[in-house]
Amino acid sequence: MAAAGIGITAGGLGILAYDRATRIDRSAPDVAVDNYLRALLVDRDDTQSKLYACEGNARLGEIEAYRADIDQREDRYATQISVSWGGLTVTGDRRSATVLVEIRRTVAGGVESDVQRWQFEVLEQDGWRVCGARAA
Secondary structure (H helix, E strand, C coil), rough: HHHHHHHHHHHHHHHHHHHHHHHHCCCCCCHHHHHHHHHHHHCCHHHHHCCCCCCCCCCHHHHHHHHHHHHHHHHHHCCCCCEEECCCCCEECEEEEEEEEEEEEEEECCEEEEEEEEEEEECCCCCCEEEEEEEE
């Protein structure tokens, strides 16, 4: 009986941990951009990245082309490229913000890397959403 109680408790904790790990967090401009970048450039999950983007006329073509370029380089050179970024700088108010971040692409083994500065436009729309991106 005690083992069953422990199993139920462990199962409940597992579900809670999964829920927290997969929860969509758009609580702040930098959080939304960080989650968008992770979905788009690290996980490469277009469905997930759309959860952090503005609906309708988002201007995200430039960052999507950046991602496509990474995919093409990996295919062309049979290598793996990892993407990372540092701190995100936010300016704005309660309805709109600009987020600046440096994004680093690194070829497997660290043989080559480059850094680009990006600017993201973020709007409060039932949580913060990425509405525009461009290399700065």
